[in-house]
Amino acid sequence: MKIMVAVKQVPERDAQIVVRADGRWIDESDLSYIVNEPDAYALEEALQLKEALHQAGHAGIEVIAVCAGPERAASTLRDALAKGADRAIHIRADDLAERDTLALAGLLADAVRAESPDLILTGLQSDDLGMGQTGVVLAELLQIPHATLVLRVRVLHDEANPAVLPKRIEVKRELEDGWFQQIEMPLPALLTIQSGGNKLRYATLMGIKKAKSKETRIIAAAAAIVPTTIAPERVYLPEKQKHTEMLKGTAAEIAAQIVDKLKFEVRVL
């Protein structure tokens, strides 16, 4: 059984984002990059599934991490290998900002088809673009069923024949306002994972050491399709919707000002 996890590399959360001089994208030169957090949860879910299947007596479960991006994306794949992925695929593309979701999902679809996995997991959205649709588009391109906002994945064993690898899964997905739902579907399938369904592991020293001997295959991305269907024309700092009064001074001075507001304006004291 093969489980593929599509991960993305994004600027770290506290990064100071600066708009590029032409105003069409950000200046990427001084940024540090990390794995997109929802994708880290997707990898964790894949590793836990593998461990559960191993415990149930199934051997040969393989977790493959795949990432499209420039050279720097290799570090995110190395982290995935150190955490326990068995091998990695790096789709080398230096022009991700020029590709729309459909084009990017197309690159992933090509890599996935070559592996024919049973299950594909990815995060529900990225912390940079936040389009929240790469997974669903990928499922549509592969013509397999999908579920989004998944918190937990359970494989459904054939009761009469538990030694056979499962062909169906049941997932718990999050709905709005504190509601949940179970969905059953056949494999192969694609799931987008919501954060918080599992607890992220850290790479161990042993894992980091082992990662060095694991395979990362580099494949060149096909040329970008021009024009794209949608494109960000201009990126810019948002204008303030509200006039914010910034309070300044020492901690004690600021506290005194807030208490004043709470007493006389908000009237909660």
Next chain:
Amino acid sequence: MSGVLVVVEQRDGAVTRLSLEALAAGQRLAKLLGIDCSAVALGEGIAPVVLGELSGNHLAKVLAVEHPLLRQYTADGLVHALEQVVKHAAPAYVVFPHSYQVRDFAPALATRFGQVLIPDVIAILEGPGGPIFVRQLFQGKLNADYRKTGDGPCFVSVQAGSFRMEALEAGTAPVEAVAIELTPEQIRTTPSAPFRETAQTVDLTSSPVIVSVGRGIREQENIPLVQELADALGAELAASRPICDAGWLPMERQVGSSGETVSPKLYLAVGISGAIQHLVGMRGSKTVIAINKDENAPIFEVADYGVAGDLFEIVPALTKAILAAKG
């Protein structure tokens, strides 16, 4: 191709608020372009109330799509159904509410037309070569103007609270039934009925004062710092999603699109940067005070009073000052 088609959702026999906001966005877009706006509702046995609610608006048509296989939501069911509806109505723009359900199927629908959904739109502006759709990037740190560049219908979903349902223009629209074909084999997933996990032990929505904590608190060991502030204020303690994901506070204390929507008298945000998913859950608050180390954090976009500083210095000082003020 012409016109704007708004896909509306229903819950408990009524059109959802978010769908009415999407309808307002659709009317605005249609006006900008000088074209018609229509709405479509899908389901089995769509309540007359829903159709009545829709046809009372300034719309060219209200399309009603009924099929037994649309009784319960499945992505496959809606993609197949809407693919036929979009081919039939041939709109230039398809507008959705940005709900969890839409996030689940609309990207696949757009893919069938060789398009990419422009999700989470917060404003629609008039541009020189056609409408501009504004959405946020980098968790609200930046805005981006998107424009449709290819041929074919353009799919757009609008963020909660970005368009006012009060702006809906009234009118009378005819209801037209649209027949679609759908077979059980086309639906590959089997959904269960929705359920709730456990009985709620806290009701954030009824609390007049909320102290809310985010990633800036850094470690679980630091949570008591904000708990003491909440206690001093007689407030409920809430959190942004990452805090609940980490298990530092229970999920039921989460404010945002995947948690509670609150509108207290005072919302005191501590170490919360203010991603859109959080803001939609709290921007109805009467007064917002935010403490965050990054002066460019989007939470300051919606705050009345802001403190750009170290919460580990300010919060204890504030707790002390509040206790002193209360005597």
